[in-house]
Amino acid sequence: MKHKALVIGESVQSFLCVIRSLGRRGIRVDTASNRLDHPALFSRYIQNRFMLNPYSSGRDEWVKRLNLLLKSGDYDLVIPCHDSTIVPMQANRESLAHLSRITILEPGCFDLISSKLKTWELAKNAGVNVPEQMQVFSIQDLAEARQRFSLPLVLKPETSVTVENIHTRHVVRKIHSRDQLDEVGRSMLATGPFLVQKPFYGTGTGVEFLARHGKILTAFQHLRIHEKIGGGPSCYRKSIPLMPHLLHATRKIIERLDYTGVGMAEFKIHPDTGDWVFLEINGRFWGSLPLAVASGADFPFDLFQMMILDKTDFSSQTYKKGIFCRNLLLDGAWFVESFRQNHFGTRFNHFSLPRFLKEAANIFKGCERWDAITLDDPLPGIMQMKNVGADLIKGTPLHIPWT
Incomplete structure (x- = not known):
């Protein structure tokens, strides 16, 4: 059966x-x-x-x-x-x-990772590098944060989604001016306190894992190539070897959480200095999962084996490095956004013609995959493109689902 x-x-x-x-x-x-x-x-x-x-x-x-x-x-x-x-x-x-x-997840673990403040405190107490931040309860606190860290600033809601308002996602905002800080800060305070962080400039990277009772059974790492400017998901990523220091940091956090299930620890790393910070835990399957599976890190099936077949030994598993995976719809939006807002971008996340040509060559090298379109199951990707084409023909504004 x-x-x-x-x-x-x-x-x-x-x-x-x-x-x-x-x-x-x-x-x-x-x-x-x-x-x-x-x-x-x-x-x-x-x-x-x-x-x-x-x-x-x-x-x-x-x-x-x-x-x-x-x-x-x-x-x-x-x-x-x-x-x-x-x-x-x-x-x-x-x-x-x-x-x-x-x-x-177990209730205690879920409550901790759902709170960006509690996750930050847990990581800091575990000796993991975290960005400087303060909690803001008022406009006065916001002014203090601006004086303490200086612009630009990152404003983070304490929780992304609440059961009371499940259809509204509270997003991270990057602030570049005092007027913007005042406007966005007042808006966020209307729903409660939030966090202000000093930005860390670098490239987003994730350590994905399957864990049981706080022990990581198998892991994978990707590097973001394109990501939404100002904060948000990646739309083009690359599989890379596990960095021992980031895996070690992830292990320390997961042990303290007594974590069972799949998840991703998000980091930023400076490509020149190697400096890094931990950002948060994504306590479910993540948006860049197609890259992991395409590289041989089949987390959904591994989770099934752990939960149903009681498998805990994944030591023989390896994955391919240097595989790229692209979300065609989101990446198209990234190119438009990057071209329009390049003055707000960084050298780690911006459009240039040489970069475009270099990345396009990955298709011909055979090391690029796409999220929605696969040879064995092409129809979902075709239907997605059909829907986008129909909207363009009708002149319907495109809604890009970044989250």
């Missing part, structure tokens, strides 16, 4: 990648999503597609519908891929059927 998994999500990045990873291994994959016309749902690896309406705080219809899916499907494993599902699951975990089969 085949194993069965329910994958819940809504993107062509982690959601589609998890579907493909499990489907390629012969696992029967069903999906639940808040729309049935999403490009990812055209994957050949999906057996059944179910509708799961968006969560509304204070209502139990969402939990009832989810429990109905969990009970009727008899799934070996349930994998939520996005905060819009994970956060409600965490808040309603005592009401969920078959909880042991759902890949969500």
